[in-house]
Amino acid sequence: MKFRQDILHLPLSLRLSCVPVSLIGIYLVQLQTRFFNVFYNDQYQYWFMVCTFVTTAITMAFLFLWDQISTPLRFMYSCFFKRIGDHGNDQQSRLESFYQDQAEIYDNSRGGLLRGRKTMLKLCAAQLREQIDTGYMIKKPIWVDLGGGTGWNIEMMHESFPIDRFEKVILVDLTPSLCQVAQKRFESRGWKNVVVLCQDASRFQVPGLEDALEGRVGLVTVSYALSMMDTYHPVVDRIQSLLSPEGIVGVVDFYVSGRSNAPAESWSPQQNRQCNWFTRHFWHAWFELDHIHLEPGRRDYLEYKFGTIKSLNRRNHFIIPYLIQMPYYVWLGCSNARQPELVNLVDIPDDTDSVVSEHSQRSSFSSVTRRHNSFSHQNKQWRLDYQPNLPCHTQFRSYIYAFTWEDPRVDLQYLHLSKNDVMFVITSAGDNALEYALQAQPKRIHCIDMNPCQNHLLELKLAGITSLEYNDFWKMFGDGHHPGFSTLLHDLISPNLSSYAFQYWSQHKDRFHHKFYKTGYSGLALSILEWWIRMQGLGKDIDIMTSASTIKEQVKVWQTKIRPAIFSPMIQKILHNPMFLWNALGVPINQMNMFLKECTTQEYIENTLDPITSHSLFSEDQYFYYLCLKQRYSHSSCPSYLTKDGFNKLKTSGALDSFRLHTESILDALRSMQDNYLTRLVVMDHMDWFDPESCEELDQEIMEMKRTLQSGGQVYWRSAGTQPWYNALFEKHGFIRIEALGVRRSGQAIDRVNMYASFYRATKP
Structure with a gap:
């Protein structure tokens, strides 16, 4: 042992010099065996040489790699082989027996096992910054890190929220050997406001502050420690008594679910919480061997005592990906005293x-x-609660539209919005709703979509405008690419996202690593278009058309280069496919049948695309098709909310406060609203999706539209047909002036998109 330690303290260059020495030794052994070959036959000599070489190689590798393998070996010994012994009810002795041999390697050995700690700390830091910046938290917060062990949490928190911004930091742990490591760590850092207490978390006392902490603590964190505490419920009660009204709690820990849904799922947003039968029983029994308690009721009690701000349920694919799945959760909560009025x-x-x-x-x-x-503890009251496990929501795995196809400029020409208007709009990608807010700042904009992911997308845009600088926001939704999105999400955006939206984007943070607008179902169409441009060798022609400075130049490229390739037999065959129309373009079969009564698919697409190049410049005003061709926007051709002036106006004017996001059907959303409440409804092409032979739900929708609209209120819709069959339903329910605001004619565009054959309005008397 002494020899091995001496070797390990040698410089690496000297250690490597042992290799040729070893080879020389092997050669001398070979000479020796040849000299005494009278005693050894050739076969014995051969195997003797092999064994000598292998033994020497293993020994040298063990010596050279000891720094790398010593930590996992000591970890495995302490966790799987070392006998803890019988310590009765003395939890401190049991913990010390377990950790004393691994205190120095604890931080290096837990990186892959204890996942989610950095996420929890970043979420806490972001929430603290938001509360301080908005004036909700006035004084410097006090931070108590329960079960803080070696102080790793505090050192990591310093990267996101400097320790000197805390009034005091108190680390509490029951294990002396871990506390010694923490004390040395903080002394080396020179932090004077950090205190280490080797005490029980349920009844610890800070010398000189015995009663001064109650109701004053701004942050309490517990990292993989609640499940190890025998006195669990008193610890949670103690946290509640310590927390100030504006304080927050951060927890990350292992867990298993029960057979049935947890009670907390009825009041806090949860996704992916349930574990399968094997996971529930195996990990409960496995961790029980080390006195780690994963009873589902523990987590339920925690979420019952506090309001939920954020909740993530994850699986740690430790060592063997997708085979070993240890459930863990990251949870951010707050005092129930923070709850505002309903x-x-x-x-x-x-x-x-x-x-x-x-x-x-x-x-x-x-x-x-x-x-x-759950929802009354959001920083921004944009998102309304919904039940994510309903089949009407689970059918959607992603958003269909990453961008909005309807032209808001034409909408605004007829809407005549004022600051007293209360709007009801379909969410889609949220671009048009943002345009209404930017241009008119109406009193309320209710955005409705049954697909939760569409509301996740709009919520991300709202939170991004609120939290980010313009350059970062442009990279996300202008360029469609931001390599630092994950950092932005945790450090800046998260305080202004609902838990549902945060869960979604934390699981899909790679959407901004490449080309955002090629994601979602609409991204399929853009991917096919990109492939087609490359196969046809039209890249340079597309660049010329999208950068043209005159309509004449733009039309020439379209007529001579682009159009002949678009209407090739192969493309026509693809566009005639109902599955492609639905999955890539969002055109359902009923809408397809509607325009097929008036023209062929070929004629419909010709009527759509032919007038586009003569209507407006791609380089300056035609951002819809510019995006399709380039998979990004330009600063001169983009929606108004992506311009610097538009972004700043939305950020500072308070216009975003008008948003309410409903994740439900249009009919249910209308039913939830009061009589004579709305002034404008914009339902896009939604009514095209209904079957004319079975339209009871649409009939009820139009009836609810009339009930919720004020006198003089209006409904606006687009259609793939020039004379939609459901216009008669508006007449049936007493709407007046059902008028066509635009009907597409061959060679003429009714707006910049020109995707729909007509644009209508109906007015309530």
Whole structure:
């Protein structure tokens, strides 16, 4: 042992010099065996040489690589082979027996096992910064890190939120050997406001501050320690007593679910929480051997005592990816004293005598009170609660539209919006709703989509405008590429995202690593278009057309180069495929049947595309097709919210406060609203999707539109047909002035997109 230690303290160059020495030794052994070959036959000599070489190589490798393998070997010995012994009810002795041999290697051996710690710390740091910047947290916070061990959490937190910004940092741990490592760490850093306490987490006391901590702590973190605490419930109660009204709690730990859904799932946003039968039983039994308790009720109690801000349920693919899946969760909570009034989540009319329907009361208020703990703790009250496990939501794995196809300029010409308007719009990618907010700043914009991912996308845009600088926001949604998106998400954007949206984007953070606009189902169409351009060798022609400075130049390239290739037999065959129309372009079969009654698919596409190049310049105003051809926007051709002036106006004007995002059907959203509440409804081409032979739901929708609209309120829609069959339903329910605002004619465009054959408006008397 002494020899091995001496070798390991030698410089690497001297250690490597042992290699030729060893080879010389092997050669001398060979000479020796040849000299005494009278005693050894050739076969014995051969195997003796092999064994000598292998033994020497293994010994040298062991010596040279000891620095790399000593940590995992000591970790495996302490966790799997070392006998802890019988310590009775003395938890401190048991923990010290387990950790004393690995205290010095603890941090180096836990990186792959204890996942999610950095995520938890970054979320806490981002939340603290947001509360300090908005004035919600005035004083420097006190931070208590329970079960803080070696102080790794505190050192990592310093990278996101400097330690000197805390009034005091208190590390509490029951294991003396780990506390010694932490004390040395902090002394080397020179942090004077950090205190290490080797005490029980449920009843620790800070010398000189015995009673001063109650109700004053701004941050409490517990990293893979709650499951190890025998006195679990008193610890959670102690956290509650310590936390200030504006304080937050961060927890990361292992867990297993029960057979049934956890009670906390009825009041806090959860996804991917349930574990399969094997995972539940195996990991519960496995961790129990080391006195780690994964009873589902522990986590439920934690979420019951606090409001949920963020919740992530993950699997740690430790050592063997996708075979070993240890469930762990990252959770951010706050004091229930932080809960605002429910009125913040549901719009109550200014006229208190307004009559709210029985169905509206039931759908609005019961859904909010069902899980108000979760959604009333958001920093921004954009997203309304929904049930993610319903089949109508789980059918969507991604957003269909990464960008919006309807032209908002034409909308605004007819909408005549004012700051008193209350709008009801389909979310899509949110671009048009942002345009309405930017140009008119209406009182309220209700965005409705049954696909949760579409609302996740709009919520990310709202949070990005609120949290980011323009250059970062442009990289995300202008260039469609930001390699640092994961850092932005955790450090800046997360405080302004609902837990649902944060879960989604943390699982899909790679969407911005390449080309964002090639993601989602609409990205399939852009990928095919990109492939087609490359195969046809049209790259230079596309560049000329999208950078042309005159309409004449643009039309010439279209007529002579692009158009002949677009209407090739192969492309026509693809465009006639209903599966492609739905998955790539979002055109359902009923909408396809509608335009096929008036023309062929070929004629419809010709009527759509031919007028585009003569309508407006791609380089300056035609950002819809510029995006399709380039998979990105340019600063001169992009939606208004992506311009610097538009971004700054949305950021500073308070226009974003008008947004409310509903994840439900249009019919359910309308039913949840009061009579005479809305002034404008923009339902895009939604009604084209219904079957004319079975239109009971659409009939009910139009009836609810009339009920919720104020007198003089209007409904706007687009259609693939020049005379939609459902216009008669508006007449049936008493709407007046059902008028065509635009009907597409051959060779003429009704707007910059020109994708629809007509644009209509109906008015409530």
